[in-house]
Amino acid sequence: MGRAGQQMKGFDMVTEAASVCKVEEGEVLDAPMIRESFGEPVTVKPSCGGQAGRWSCVTCGYDPPNQFYKDTHIGEPGEHRMAWICLEHGIEVP
Ligand SMILES: [Zn+2]
Ligand SMILES: [Zn+2]
Secondary structure: OOOHHHHHOOOOOOOOOEEEEEOOOOOEEOOHHHHHHHOOOEEOEOOOOOOOEEEEEOOOOEOOOOHHHHHHHHOOOEEEEEEEEEOOOEEEOO
16 A cells, blocks of 8 residues: 555645635724724724725734735735724724
């Protein structure tokens, strides 16, 4: 009997997929970067539908400066939880 596992060599290096999700309304965010930006844990608010604000990945603590960087970032392997930081209200559901 040979080692069947050997013939799969080369196929077991599966690229880690990107996983993207959004923060949820009512969720309390308490990451170090949240405390750094807001000074305290922040409760996610419902979206106001406004356009003034920026994206933030709360998993990585990364704020993409524009849509291009955001799309690039969420294509990277690992988990990304995206939040919308509204200029008026703070963190909202995207
Ligand atoms: Zn808002
Ligand atoms: Zn991220």
